[in-house]
Amino acid sequence: MPFQDREDAGRQLGRRLAPLAGRDVVVLGLPRGGVPVAAEVARALGAPLDVVLVRKLGLPRRPELAMGAVGEDGVVVLNEDVLQAGRVDEATLADAERRERAELERRARQLRGDRPRRPLEGRTAVVVDDGIATGATARAACAVVRAHGAARVVLAVPVASPRALGDLAPTVDEVVCLESPQRFTAVGQAYADFRPTEDEEVLGLLRRPAPGTPAGARTPRDDDVVADAGPDGLPGRLTVPEHAAGLVVFAHGTGSGRHSPRNRAVAEVLRAAGTATLLVDLLTPAEEAARDPVFDVELLAGRLAAVARWAAAEPSCAGLPLGYLGASTGAAAALVAAAGDDTVRAVVSRGGRPDLAGPALADVRAPTLLVVGGHDQQVLALNREAQARLRCTNRLAVVPGASHLFEEPGTLQAAAELARDWFATHLTGAAPAGPPARRRADQPAE
Template sequence: MRYANRADAGRRLAPYLDHLRDSDVVVLGVPRGGVRVASEVARYLGAPLDLAVVRKLRVPWQPELGFGALGEHGVRVVDPDIVRESGLSTAEQESLERLERAELERRVHRWRDERTPLPLASRGAVLVHDAVATGAAAEAACRVARARGATRVVLAVPVAQEDSLTRLRTVADEVVCPQPVHHIGSVSAWYEDFAPVTDAEISASLTAAEGPAPAAGDELPPKRPPLGRPVEVPTSKVRMPAVLTLGPTARAVVILASAGGGGLRGPRHDPCSDQVAAVLHRAGLGTLLLDLLTEDEAHTLHNVFDITLLERRLHAAAAWVRRETGLPVSYCAADTSAGAALAAAAADDDIRAVVCVGGRPELAGPAALARVDAPTLLVVGALDTRLLGCNRLAADWMHCDHRIEVVPDATHLFAEPGALDVVAELTRDWITARLAEADTQTLQGAR
């Protein structure tokens, strides 16, 4: 997916940070390009805007290659591997750092224009850049925020290289990126308009952010999540009650399936499904909360473990969602429906991602698991040793992109404080990342 410009990237990135809209945070744009993205994020969050000024350290004879970065408050980040591979001597490195430190101080003075940096002590900081390649500048920006007293640091970027994000997760408390890519190449390729951001634009963004916040209704997205509506999903024998929640800008639908036999009462009021659904809505995804069994059917234990029955109903639900919405479909399944979700995904190449939460994925069977192509995340509580063994067995049979995430100190139902938050965030990150990968492949195929 290419962004029209940095403002468009900011508007698309902002909903992924919806959980911060009522928090005491300051949005910090990384000059130059990150400031334009950050101004849209700050506007969406209703948060103040400031700068996290950093200066890249570039290899002189290979300017596209950065070996580190400098930041305000004496922050210095250097990648020793790149220094070694580039052949930079200690004297050359020190000379470059002196020059870039002096330039950084000049820019701080010019951009801030007598403005005092906003206080970050006891507040959260949201670092925003327009892209991340090596990650050196982003890492320096995170360390700048720490040096200014931020209690929580969130890094948000529209597009980034995956291996850099992995390292940055050790520096920031949270990393948000709707479009992680294996190889970013030229950053400008991800934007239709990648014009340079001028000093005047940076100052203007800070000035605009100092004005009164927009009144309610002035083009700000609503804080309330989209409302779900009861629907009936047809199958060959029954019509399954479900709840479909679809915002106006939803880009995919996640079917949250269980086999508890509660009908509307089951998935609608299941704490795990509700919490995961809420986080998915804030990330711009639609949901279908669905129980694969009627209340009467669930009284027979055989039905709960009838993977063929559950698989057929889930397959019918995916087909119905595509007809009704025209959007791609992913699965998030619990209990025995986890096995059904993987069996259904093995027979459906259009499923974008699967997440199994405390479920029984091994019930799909070795043959079906070996055929699954959809990237699959298996989430298990660390204290649920029985299910942990079942999930590891399933993983051994799978050949697709898959991973087991073990939630510390959590049991089967994730009832421990904070455990459901972890489950919801893992689900969101896995599905949004896979959707972004699919968008990237589509874009590359169109070139």
């Protein structure tokens, strides 16, 4: 199961939301089960924690259909389409609002006591629940938060049904969800421990003092470096965002890894999502000119592993989960370096030659994404062969209309976003477990 309990789910979700740290954020949990998840998110972001209290206004004789919702401080959100279709008169609506508001005020007194609601005007509100089945409560909560003046509304959950996510996405500024299995049956299926959350636990979490310095804050850097690897050190470019949640080292078999425009474009997308990047030249100019070292996968892998060890010793990167992103023969080097190495949390190959990793493919435990252009038929066939030999969590993603170098408009961005999402899910989550079931080529990850 993806999550041991709600606290584990919150920690994983907090790492995914790391780019929000340091901004004007309030984290709002949906009582009761959403609050333990939200507490861990608030801790990760260094943000205050509160609850968002809503009561759905059910349509008479069809209470599962929401004609609106009420929130604190007199906020009312109405669904005019449902009201008209149900021919709800003002007296019926007023009665429902009076009844649900009384219950909402009772819950507010129970959970908050004399403590006021945290103001949301002009701030980013992160609405958190332990999961979403139908989305009715989450939709009402986000609407109420917007009515309270939030400038930006982010809905964040560990697990949700794909249908509910599709329905909710247009109603908020951003949706962040870690797991959305196609065979969704219930929220609890994603948890090993899904026991009910009691009011006492919610009250204890809300009484915690608001954190000061965001967890994981680092001194940002963007420097040319020389990694202690290779004959005379290997030059690279290390960029660490303030709230980096992971480090991705780029492996490029041909051309300058640190100056490659494609690598730099992909790195920019990763950094925007809160991931540190290290672009490095694994070969000297003389070695690259000789050509043979370009295909010496063992040499490249050894240097990549040495670069990763050097980076792990840098104070700005200390403790960051490690991932590799390889292109060309660098993809094979990344897989060989990752084989049997539990410090490597995730691997992405972009237009690479993973087949050149040979027997090491079977020993890779880090979740691996193979990204190939749809028009790159020869390399696509080689990636399919390599995927069949992987025993780790893996996916083969084909970018439509892309050739080997992803030069067509929009294709490199698509590849970069695939890498970003893979690292966000696997790099900053739990360490790789034992080999799961292998997915078919082109099958979306669940």
